[in-house]
Amino acid sequence: MRIDIVTIFPEYFGVLDVSLLGRAREDGILDVQVHDLRAFTHDRHRTVDDKPYGGGAGMVMKPEPWGEALDAILDLDGAANASNPLDAILDLDSTVGPDAQQLTRDAPLVIFPSPAGEVFTQAMARELSTADHLVFGCGRYEGIDQRVFEYAESRASVRLVSLGDYVLNGGEVAVMAMIEAIGRLIPGVIGNPESLVEESHEDGLLEYPSYTKPAEWRGYEVPPVLMGGNHGAIATWRRDAQLERTRRVRPDLLPE
Ligand code: 6GU
Numbered sequence: 001m002r003i004d005i006v007t008i009f010p011e012y013f014g015v016l017d018v019s020l021l022g023r024a025r026e027d028g029i030l031d032v033q034v035h036d037l038r039a040f041t042h043d044r045h046r047t048v049d050d051k052p053y054g055g056g057a058g059m060v061m062k063p064e065p066w067g068e069a070l071d072a073i074l075d076l077d078g079a080a081n082a083s084n085p086l087d088a089i090l091d092l093d094s095t096v097g098p099d100a101q102q103l104t105r106d107a108p109l110v111i112f113p114s115p116a117g118e119v120f121t122q123a124m125a126r127e128l129s130t131a132d133h134l135v136f137g138c139g140r141y142e143g144i145d146q147r148v149f150e151y152a153e154s155r156a157s158v159r160l161v162s163l164g165d166y167v168l169n170g171g172e173v174a175v176m177a178m179i180e181a182i183g184r185l186i187p188g189v190i191g192n193p194e195s196l197v198e199e200s201h202e203d204g205l206l207e208y209p210s211y212t213k214p215a216e217w218r219g220y221e222v223p224p225v226l227m228g229g230n231h232g233a234i235a236t237w238r239r240d241a242q243l244e245r246t247r248r249v250r251p252d253l254l255p256e
Contacts, residue, residue: 016034
């Protein structure tokens, strides 16, 4: 999967080099490119924001740098284009091995993180994990000029996606969370895919509690059924624990 991120804070995404996703990038499963929005400005101060038309607090991100950034990224989905400045990053010459790049890709999906978007869920992460090319546009300030979304829609599928009902200063942290949730579902990223099956939210319930040795620790004991070797009884205990926990903490997840 190819992921492009447009941001005025590329440093936020340094952590993508470590852990599971860092390995996936080394293995060529995940190709993540971070682009500094200011690289698509042309003035001396590399301006990305301005005052809102109509007045009001805060600043709005200007459309022009966004238009150029989206053009540069989306143009890569066609044939290699020697005049595209991003081709250098893409390394289109390498055609073998894990560094090989596809010269054409499926239609990209552009995602703008926004508290005004649809809520990100495990089901959405699953759906997005099958995509060929995701583009994340991280807004800051009071938002991005509305015409950027309309232009993006003329060139690609576009979704506004929110992590939940609270406000972050910008989309960067939200995009990190989305990429982690999506990336770990891509085949080959997680060593043991079975570990994905019985997690919270995969079956619409919260996960059951887990235990390991020792059987007794500081006076706390492991539920005996888990040490009895009766797999049917263990499955029943775990299902009951999931239901009890979900009823207590997240009753909204249960049917009426
Ligand atoms: Cl995706 N962006 C921002 N700025 N705030 C949020 C969010 C996203 N999701 C929840 N709060």
